[in-house]
Amino acid sequence: MWRNYVTVAINALAKNRVYSVINLLGLAIGMAACLLILAFIRYETSFDRWLPDAENTYQFQTYFPNPRDGPPAFLQMASYVAEERLKKDFPQVESTVYVLSGSPTIVKDGKVATTEDYLIADGDLLSVINLPLLRGSKTALNAPDNAVLTHSEAIRQFGTDDVVGRTISLIQKGKTYDYRINAVLADLPKDSHLKINGVFRRDFTSYFAQEPEFLTCWGCQSGWIYAKLKPGTDPDTLNAQLPAWEKRNIPDENFGGTRYNTGDDADWKFVNVRDVHLGKAQAATMSPGNDRGTIATFAIIALLILSMAVVNFTNLATARAGKRAREVALRKVLGATRKQLIAQFVGESLLVALIAVVIALALSELLIRPFAAFLDADLTFDYVGSGGMLLPAIALVIIVGLLGGLYPAFFLSRFQPASVLKANKSSAETPGSGRLRSVLVVGQFAISIALIICTAVVYGQTVYARSVDPGYKRDHILQVDNLSRYQLIGRGEQLAERMKRIPGVVAVGRTDIGVATMNNSNSGVLVPGRTEPVTLGRYRVDAGFKDAMGLKVVAGRWFDPARPMDDQSTSFPETPAEIRALVARGSNVVVNEYAARKLGARNPQDVIGKTVRLGMGADYGEMPITIVGVVKDSRFRSVREPLDPIMFLGTREGTTHMVIRYDGDPATVRAGVERVWNQAVSDVPFEAKFSEAIVEDLYEAEERRAQIFAGFAILAVVIACLGLFGLAAFTAERRTKEIGIRKVLGARTLDIVRLLVWQFSRPVLVANLIAWPIAWWVMRDWLNGFDTRMALTPLPFLVAGGVALGIAVATIAGHAFKVARANPIKALRYE
Known part of the structure; x- marks a missing residue:
């Protein structure tokens, strides 16, 4: 029986090539988008999970949620004095380290050069953060004047990674310090909030001898505190004790005769290193983080695009029901039950989804590298393992196959043999008003229009940010560091x-x-x-x-x-x-x-x-x-x-x-x-940079977001137009006799084209009424994240609606013109 089902399904796909290509291409695009976004989401949520003992490694962050004056601030940094008090007051803290990030000058062969992402530590960083070593031992930073370099930095500075025992000289605070390299670190992957080329240990008491206030200032957040907690320690318990801890440690100051305490405006929190990248604190970071809202937005858009492909499948399956009405009727006459017919049609849907996912996997393999390069991320596309794509691909086949096939299966299997096989009954005259198809097409174009609007607004805000008057003459400036x-x-x-x-x-x-x-x-x-x-x-x-x-x-x-x-x-x-x-x-x-x-x-x-x-x-x-x-x-x-x-x-x-x-x-x-x-x-x-280049870098994230939205919008429009083209083809076929009669009665080709175009333009117009308020609400909230923002005018909404309508008309106009020019004798000769 199942062999027969497969044979029938393959024959159905082979006979209706346009239908098959539209379904397979739409589903493959939607599935590929889902798989690529899944790879991105996994990457964003994998930050620092590769670190050994990451569950006990924490960053101590400083928050200013309700300052007496000014906006809230959430910093990953903390003051130096806080580290000493943590070790003193919390026995659950096994070890701590304070690190500064900078670009000291390196002295090599009598010449100087600028470095970047060098950490200056007051203690043994390797005892707190279990960084992977290629050479040397874990005790490499157990004393001042010791250093470790990453593999790439060792190659860059010495031409080899065999540098254990060598000396590297840095100019820091106007003095030349010699460090003994005791180990070589493996290059850290991109999915880490840490940005390290080298770690150099110094005694901070002597290092800041000329700036002693650094050592005692609670309001000076200049570096990062990392702490390793003893196994089994509950960080929530520690965080609950921090308000009392700050009251014990931060002294009151007299400011204009009024008591002032830094702790009154500040809060502190232990944050696990795995939660830093997507955490609340995104100021004063080693490397740019991300937020969970962005990740959720990507996931929602990918699901919307996939849903549009499933809608195409459902629409086309129900639209061509007339083609299969006689087949269903004959099967029922020969004894097939409704359950068997449902199983057959769902099986066909699963087969289509299986073929589509194979194409999607091939597309994903081709696109993963340019996608990763665009996002500047280490995205991988493996099939097995913890980050494998095989199980998600199988899940997509099952979910898409069931979602796309269940309704058409129930719809087709309900046909009554008597009504379908009675004399002079056209195979095109099958039950169903087409309202569901219209609703789904409206939903498809509403998504497409909303994405086009979002693209236009994000791009417009990026242009506005670069061009808005900053209050000074921003051009023709060379800024020297x-x-x-x-x-x-x-x-x-x-x-x-x-x-x-x-x-x-x-x-x-x-x-x-x-x-x-x-x-x-x-x-x-x-x-x-x-x-x-x-x-x-x-x-x-x-x-x-x-x-x-x-x-x-x-x-x-x-x-x-x-x-x-x-x-x-x-x-x-x-x-x-x-x-x-x-x-x-x-x-x-x-x-x-x-x-x-x-x-x-x-x-x-x-x-x-x-x-x-x-x-x-x-x-x-x-x-x-x-x-x-x-x-x-x-x-x-x-x-x-x-x-x-x-x-x-x-x-x-x-x-x-x-x-x-x-x-x-x-x-x-x-x-x-x-x-x-x-x-x-x-x-x-x-070191110097032109102001134009600085501003370009400043708004790079917004521009990249606009490009991502544009890519999603294009995919959505392509999928929607594929479905619209298929529906137009099947609808025109069903209305061949009607068109022939209209032409016999004197209708012109232009009249027929206008009739068909109007039929498929109405859902697009209705889609605008749905998409506009939703896009306005979403973009208003996004723009409110800017201190200065562009006005949300009707222009992007009108442009998006016009673009969607124009694309829809262009998609069906050619086919409508071909149908309208057909000789009516061919449509009416069998009547």
Whole structure:
């Protein structure tokens, strides 16, 4: 019996090639999309699960969910002092380590070069995080001045990975340190939140001797704390004890006569390393993370595309019911039961799904590498094992086969032999109004239109983010890094003067907050009449910064080098006497419009001359600062992040970046800047980037998301149009006699085409009414994640509806025209 079913199914597929190709192609595309997205989801949820003993390895994170002032923040970083207190207060913590990430200068053969992703650890990282070793032992970091390199970094620096026992020299904080390499790590896979090329152990007490506040500051989140918990420890129990822990350890400070405690605004949490990548804290990370919402969105879209393919299968199966009505009737006359017929048709559906999944697997094999390269992910496509695709493929066959075949099976098996086989009964005149088919087609195009709208909005927001006025002149800027190196202390002003003499350079400024820098520094400001401090961004700039960035002064003035009160420069390291003298003297500052509003000014001019007090720490109290100027609000970061209320402090030294405004050929100017840098600075590598490239990188994620949506939208439209083409073909075939009669009665070809096109255009128009409100709701919530966003106008909705309608008309117009031109004699000759 089953052999007969298979033979009948194969014959049915062979006889109806158009039907078979449409079904197989649609199902294969939908299944391939599901399999590729499944590979991506598995990759995103696999982060750090490969680490041995990952279940006991945790990152200690800092949260600011309800700050007194400013937006919430969730950081993966923590303060250095927190590590010491964790070891002291929690016996469940077996070991801890504090790591800083940086790009120290490496000295090799008398030359210097910049490194990246080097971790500086205060302890034995390998005893906390069980990283895989290729050479050496697990005790490689058991003492200061020891180091480990990854395999690739060893090859890059020495040309071989046989480097155990060799010495590598780094310039850190202006000094040259020699490290003995004791081990070689395997290169970490991409599915890790850790980004490591090398780990170097230092004694932090001596390392930060010139900056002792780093060792005791609870509000300074500069690195990451990792902790290994003893087996069997419940992290939830530890997290529940952290509020009491912070009260015991964080001292109160007196700020303007008011008690202030850093712990009042902060929370801490142990987070397992396997949950870091998709966790709540996505600020201050080693490498960009992701969020579960994005993963869920991908999964939903893949399922929607697959459902569209299943809908095609169902629609075409019911549409061609007339073709198989006589077969069903004859089988029933010969004794077939309804259960047997249902089994036959479901079996046919499973066979189609099986063939489709084989094609889908082939497509997935071909597409997995470009898909992985596009996502910059280590996606694999294996058939067996924990991440194998064989079981998901089998599940797809069963699910798709049943979903696509059950309704047609019940629909076809209910035909009554008498009504089908009676005299003069056309095989095309079978039961069914086609309402279900219309509803499913509407659903298909609603999904397609919604995806087109999402694509248009995401792309539009990306373009808007790049083009919106940031409050400064963002073009023609060359931003130079490495200005914060200790080797350049006291030489920044001299270097800036030399840069100004380069042909094409218009202005040079130094700053802590350039174009999309990662620097983030905030301080509390006491305003007369208020009990709570106002949090403002606190960034150092020199007098040339305004012209270099193209800032616009809207009230008061900018810094003047001739006025001592405009300068807060101190020697390095700062001495307590210098700081006390500065606090006693006071200083002038410039703020942006947002900061002026937060300080209580209705308009910028109202804040000019106003004196407030800036917190300088528990040992020094508050420094009086007078606001002498207000500049236009400037967005130095991504439009996703809230606008910063900024307070600029004038200085001649101590900044991290140099901003160079130029006019003329960018490559020529950059070459000139690099030449002057190398002449003036021999022990710090030159690193610079144009502002246009920085902004390009800043919105790369949004652009990639737009491309992904576009790809999904194209797949959805292709599948919907395949189904529409098949339905149009079968409907036209069923209406051949009607069309012949219309032509005999005088209908023109254009009239027939218009009739058929209108029949299949109505579902698309109805689909717009469903897709528009859903897409509006989804995109409104997505746009609300941006601090500055484009207006959600009707344009993308109208364009998406028009595109879908145009594609639908183009899909069926050619076929309709062919049918309408047919000779009516051929349709009516048997009547």
